[in-house]
Amino acid sequence: MFVYTANIKPTVMKKFLLTLAFAAFCSLGARAQATAYEVDEISQCMYEVFDLAALSPVILGDQNPDEYSVTFFTTEANANANTAAITNPQAYIINGWQQTIWVRVENNANGDYDVDDFIISMHQGIEVPEFDDVVTCGSFILPFIQWPSLYYTEPNMGGTPLQSGTAITTSQTIYIHAVNGVCNDESSFTVTITGNGPALVPPNPLIACDEDGDGFETFDLATLVEAIESIEGIDGVTVHETFIDAENGTNPVPSLSSYISPVMPQIVTVYIRAVAGSGCITILPLQLIVTECNLTGNSFSGTVKYDGNNDGCDGNDNPAAGVWVSYTHENTTYYAYTDANGYYEFTNVPDGESYVSVEAIPGFNVSPQSMAVTFPGNDPIDNDFCITAAAPVQDILVYIYPSTFAVPGFETAYVVVLQNLGTTTVSGSITIQYDASNLAYIPSPGFTQSGNMLTVNYTDLSAFETQYFYFSGTLAAPPALNIGDVITFTAVANPLTGDANPDNNTYVLDHQIVNSYDPNDITCREGEFITEEQADGYLHYMVRFQNTGTFPATNVRVEGILDDKLDWDTFEPINASHNYQAYRTEDNIKFMFDTINLPDSTSNEAASHGYVIYKIKPKASVQVGDTMSAQVGIYFDFNTAVITNTYNTTIETMAIDAVVKETFALYPNPANNSVNIKLQDTVNAGVIITDVLDKTVLKSQVNGEVTLDVSALNSGVYFVTVQAGSTHATQKLVVK
Numbered sequence: 052m053f054v055y056t057a058n059i060k061p062t063v064m065k066k067f068l069l070t071l072a073f074a075a076f077c078s079l080g081a082r083a084q085a086t087a088y089e090v091d092e093i094s095q096c097m098y099e100v101f102d103l104a105a106l107s108p109v110i111l112g113d114q115n116p117d118e119y120s121v122t123f124f125t126t127e128a129n130a131n132a133n134t135a136a137i138t139n140p141q142a143y144i145i146n147g148w149q150q151t152i153w154v155r156v157e158n159n160a161n162g163d164y165d166v167d168d169f170i171i172s173m174h175q176g177i178e179v180p181e182f183d184d185v186v187t188c189g190s191f192i193l194p195f196i197q198w199p200s201l202y203y204t205e206p207n208m209g210g211t212p213l214q215s216g217t218a219i220t221t222s223q224t225i226y227i228h229a230v231n232g233v234c235n236d237e238s239s240f241t242v243t244i245t246g247n248g249p250a251l252v253p254p255n256p257l258i259a260c261d262e263d264g265d266g267f268e269t270f271d272l273a274t275l276v277e278a279i280e281s282i283e284g285i286d287g288v289t290v291h292e293t294f295i296d297a298e299n300g301t302n303p304v305p306s307l308s309s310y311i312s313p314v315m316p317q318i319v320t321v322y323i324r325a326v327a328g329s330g331c332i333t334i335l336p337l338q339l340i341v342t343e344c345n346l347t348g349n350s351f352s353g354t355v356k357y358d359g360n361n362d363g364c365d366g367n368d369n370p371a372a373g374v375w376v377s378y379t380h381e382n383t384t385y386y387a388y389t390d391a392n393g394y395y396e397f398t399n400v401p402d403g404e405s406y407v408s409v410e411a412i413p414g415f416n417v418s419p420q421s422m423a424v425t426f427p428g429n430d431p432i433d434n435d436f437c438i439t440a441a442a443p444v445q446d447i448l449v450y451i452y453p454s455t456f457a458v459p460g461f462e463t464a465y466v467v468v469l470q471n472l473g474t475t476t477v478s479g480s481i482t483i484q485y486d487a488s489n490l491a492y493i494p495s496p497g498f499t500q501s502g503n504m505l506t507v508n509y510t511d512l513s514a515f516e517t518q519y520f521y522f523s524g525t526l527a528a529p530p531a532l533n534i535g536d537v538i539t540f541t542a543v544a545n546p547l548t549g550d551a552n553p554d555n556n557t558y559v560l561d562h563q564i565v566n567s568y569d570p571n572d573i574t575c576r577e578g579e580f581i582t583e584e585q586a587d588g589y590l591h592y593m594v595r596f597q598n599t600g601t602f603p604a605t606n607v608r609v610e611g612i613l614d615d616k617l618d619w620d621t622f623e624p625i626n627a628s629h630n631y632q633a634y635r636t637e638d639n640i641k642f643m644f645d646t647i648n649l650p651d652s653t654s655n656e657a658a659s660h661g662y663v664i665y666k667i668k669p670k671a672s673v674q675v676g677d678t679m680s681a682q683v684g685i686y687f688d689f690n691t692a693v694i695t696n697t698y699n700t701t702i703e704t705m706a707i708d709a710v711v712k713e714t715f716a717l718y719p720n721p722a723n724n725s726v727n728i729k730l731q732d733t734v735n736a737g738v739i740i741t742d743v744l745d746k747t748v749l750k751s752q753v754n755g756e757v758t759l760d761v762s763a764l765n766s767g768v769y770f771v772t773v774q775a776g777s778t779h780a781t782q783k784l785v786v787k
Contacts, residue, residue, distance in 0.1 A: 085119060087156040087167035088112040094172045096234035099460070101171050103140035103152065110154055110167075118160065124153040130166045133157075144460040144528045145173050177231040177653050178599060182240040183294055183320075188248030188331040191219045197601050200229040206237065220244060231653065246331030249284040254323070256338035268341050272321075273307035275337070279325055287326045290337075297322035297334045312339045318691040340689060349426040352396035353434030355389050355409060357515045359476075364437035370394075371438050371515040373470075373624070375410035378424070388624050388633035391517075396632065402426050409436045414444045414474055440474035440514065447512065448472050448555040449481060449544035452576070452593065452664060454521075454628070457538060457562045460528035462493065465560075467520040467542055468626060471512045473551065478510045481520065484541040489532050495522035517626075526564070536564040543768050553721060553785040557768050570597030570652075570660065573681050573695045580703040586673050589621070589666040590700060594642075596685045596693070598649045598659045604687040607644040609663055611683035618668045627663040640665070649687070669702075677702050715773055721785035724762040728753050728773065736775040740784070742767065761786055 088110055095101065107121040123137040124130040125146075130153035137143055137152075149172040157164040179200045185191050193202055195215040202217070203226045204210030210226075219225065219242045228237045254275055259268045276288045290304040291297040304310055304321070312319045323335040355371040356364040370393025377386045380401050387395045408421040418437045448470045455464045467481060485492075487503035494500075497507045497520060507520050526532055540560040547553050560576070576591040598604045613619050615638070622640060624633040632643045642663045652659040669679060678701040684692035716729040730736060730753055738757070740749040751759055753773060764786045772781045 085156045085158045085163045085165045086112065086114065087154055087165040089167060090154075090169040092170040092172060094174060094233040096174055099145050099173055099458075101143045101145060103137065103143050103171075105141075106154075106169075110156060114156070118158065120157050120159055122155045122157070124155065125150070127153050127166065127168065129153070130155045133164075139530070145171055146460045146525065146528060147462060148173055174231065174234050177229050177234050177236050178601065179227045179229045179236045179238050180601065181238045182227075183336055184241045184243070184298075186243045186245060186298060186332055186334040187251070188245055188327055188329075188333050189220070189250045190244065191242045193217045193219065193225070196227065199231065200227050200601070202226070203228055206239070244331075245333070246327075246329050248327030248329050248331040248333070249282055251279065251282070251325055251333045251335060253335045254279075254337055256318075256340050258340045258342055260342050267311050270310045270312055270339050271308055272304065272310050272337075276307055276323070279323065284327050284329070285325050286328050289324045291322045291324060294322050294334065294336075297324040298332075300324060310339075312341065318689065342689075347399055347402055347426065349400040349402065350396065350398040351400060351407075351424055351434050352394065353436065354393045355395065355436045355438060356393055357513070358437050358439045359513060361439055364435070368437075369513055369515060371436075372517060373515070374412070374438075376407065376436070377410060378405045378407040380405040383636070386635040390630060390632060400424070400426055407434065409438070412438065414441055415439065416441050438515075443475050444473040444551050445475050445477060445549050446471070446473035446551045446555075447477055447479075447544050448552075449542050450558040450625075451483065451540055451542045451560045452591075452626075453560070453562050454662065455660075457526055457564045459526050459532040459534075459564060462523055462525050463490075463562075464521065464523040465540070466626070467507070467522070469509055469512060469518045469520070469544060471514050471516050472555075474514050476511055476513045477546070478508075478512065479545045480506055480508045482506050482543050482545070483522075484543075485524075486538050489527045489538055490524040491527075492522070492524045498522050519626075532564050534564055537561045538564065545767075547767055547785065548787075553768070554783070557783055570595065570599060571685050571693045571695055573683055573698050575681065575698050575700050577700060579699060580701055583675060583702060586669045586702050589668050590617075590679070591625070591664065591666045592681055592698075593662055593664045594683055594685070594695065595660065595662045597661070598651050598687055600651050600687065600690070601653055602651055603654075604649040604651075605646060606686075606688055607647050607649055607661065608686040609642040609644075609683050610686070610692075611640050611681070613638040613640060613667065614679045614681065616670055616673050616677055616679045618670045621666075621668040623666050625664040625666055628661040631663060633665075673702060675702050715780045715782060717771055717782045717784060720782075721787045722761055723787050724760065725758050726761050726771075726784060727756065727758050728771065729756040730773065730775075736773040739772045739774075740764075741770050741772070 090106055090109055093101065103123045107116065110121050111119055123140045124135065125137065129135045133155060149170060151168050151170055153166060153168045155164055155166050180196055193213060193215055202213035204213065204223065206226050208228045222243045224239050224241050226237060226239045229235060257270050259270060261268050272290050276290065279285060279288045289300065290307060291302060292304065296302045319339045321337050321339065323337055325333045325335065355374050355376065356368045357371045358364045358368050370391070372389055372391045372393060374389045375386055376389060376395040377384050378397060380403065385397060387397055389395045404423055404425045406421050406423055409417045416439050422434065449467065451465055451467045453463060454466050457463050467483065469481060471477060483505040485503055485505065492500055492505065498505045505522060509518055512518055540562065542558045544556045547556055550556055573592060573594045576593070577585055594609055596607065596609070613622065619638055622635055627642065629644050629647050634641045644661065649661060650658045678699050680697050680699050682697040683695050685695065686692050714730050718727050720726065728738060735754045738751040738753050739747055741747050748764060748769065749759065751757060766786055769784045769786060770781050771784050
């Protein structure tokens with residue numbers, strides 16, 4: 052829906068190109084002076100496509116459209132010069148939330164023109180609560196709802212406004228309406244008063260936990276039903292799984308004392324049907340809430356630190372973030388991931404003896420190697436671990452990921468993450484190559500720009516430390532970028548010399564262009580199809596969530612089940628938008644955002660978003676045709692889980708046009724003086740080697756196999772591209 056208003060009023064600025072004599076002639080009858088009549092601000096609700104052409108009649112006023120033309124521009128300079136006009140004014144995508152548009156009205160006969168401007172803006176939407184229909188005896192009390200949502204007796208804020216707490220005594224439809232600028236939303240529910248009888252109050256939710264972890268929980272509904280039956284005037288009570296069944300009195304729940312409810316979703320609603328002696332019927336919703344069990348009440352926590360100066364861990368040493376800590380009880384192992392402060396915590400620890408340890412980290416020693424905790428009666432005081440370096444190792448890792456969706460014409464943001472996986476402190480720089488033709492870089496703290504290259508420096512990156520760098524830019528609008536297109540970023544962390552694992556010093560992000568989206572979803576960076584070679588590496592998943600309710604969420608929890616074709620032991624959280632704790636028990640993963648206080652989208656849209664990123668490898672046994680699925684449930688406080696989409700990633704067979712990509716071999720890598728390039732024997736291809744600045748440093752041809760001399764190249768990262776016809780493939784090459 053969009054709304055605009057127009058006020059016809061000549062603007063002051065005019066371009067007089069007529070001679071005095073011709074002006075006099077025009078004053079006698081014919082009109083030649085062009086006028087752009089003013090248009091008030093055009094506002095739309097959550098719809099970024101504007102039909103500017105529809106404004107032409109307002110802009111022209113009384114001028115003949117056959118004699119005058121209307122053209123739209125994004126700058127005043129272009130409007131005056133009549134250059135770079137908006138090519139598709141019928142479907143113009145706004146750049147940001149508000150934008151000034153310039154319009155030029157021109158006399159087709161003599162070129163006289165006038166220029167004026169107006170504003171287009173897009174506003175955030177608003178959501179009102181939705182209630183089930185109500186069937187009751189006597190009266191119904193309207194529940195409390197938060198402003199700006201209000202009750203009305205007719206649609207579109209018609210009829211009589213009603214306050215929360217109003218008693219409804221006659222059957223009618225109640226409407227809930229809210230307005231936010233030009234945006235509005237409405238829901239309705241029907242209140243049916245079935246006659247006179249005892250007034251029944253909806254019961255409090257029943258809360259239980261999944262004690263045996265089987266995904267189901269049993270509720271005793273019989274006790275509640277007996278309590279309602281004991282109320283004077285009530286003749287019969289049944290429980291139903293749907294409102295329609297309760298209304299019709301069909302399909303009652305047969306076993307009230309042991310009703311089984313699935314854990315997913317977390318909240319299930321059943322309906323109680325109470326029939327009074329007078330014949331009137333009351334239907335009461337009952338929520339069944341499944342919470343996380345904490346049966347034992349046992350918990351322990353601690354910190355993991357890195358002793359950089361080998362004098363024992365103390366308060367001056369850095370925390371070891373991102374370290375797996377586990378405890379084993381009998382035959383089950385539970386995992387937690389240290390946060391940015393090196394902190395870990397386990398709750399609901401079983402009674403008896405358990406053994407705690409830090410997962411082995413190559414190149415480091417851990418003290419103590421393990422410790423025992425016993426409950427009850429032996430609650431340990433010190434559960435801390437100290438890590439020291441076994442030998443000096445330089446190993447830095449870089450990756451880049453988007454923190455927003457890539458919507459054409461809008462600003463998008465990215466996070467560059469640098470981790471020190473080695474034992475030595477490192478300083479250097481990160482370069483990011485990007486498509487400058489489709490992304491207009493917005494100056495960001497710490498970054499410098501040169502052409503299509505961004506550079507940011509880092510200093511004193513110590514072991515286990517992670518540093519974050521943020522930049523943003525505005526994506527080109529269609530037709531330059533369209534849904535399904537990809538914009539690529541290549542991040543390279545320097546120095547490369549002496550790094551134990553140069554392969555993780557480079558990261559390539561392919562960010563897919565989207566449009567309107569579900570704010571709660573899961574995606575895999577590698578995409579819906581991967582090769583057998585890619586199946587040997589990590590898959591990177593991002594879960595995005597947004598509080599689209601009407602009140603801030605105190606806690607957020609993300610839970611999921613890992614696919615059985617994934618190697619669960621390789622699961623590793625990477626980063627998140629807020630402080631979190633990560634846990635894994637076999638194939639169950641959980642991210643806890645306690646006290647996140649995530650704002651609702653109606654009061655603070657920008658801050659209502661969050662995300663978490665993790666990576667995991669497929670099992671070594673996977674093969675072509677296997678599909679790995681990912682789906683999670685997102686819980687905002689005690690609300691029903693928001694179940695995301697299911698993202699499927701399939702190992703694909705080799706397509707004919709992918710022969711070059713699949714048979715392209717590059718060795719040795721890293722290389723010293725020479726490198727071999729090998730393709731399928733029947734393939735002839737051109738070879739181009741470029742540096743990280745996209746500068747071509749070497750060209751050649753390959754017919755099956757070729758050896759290239761790279762001794763003249765400086766040490767660093769290069770990209771080798773082979774192209775046969777319309778097919779090309781690129782691999783990274785490290786020259787020592």
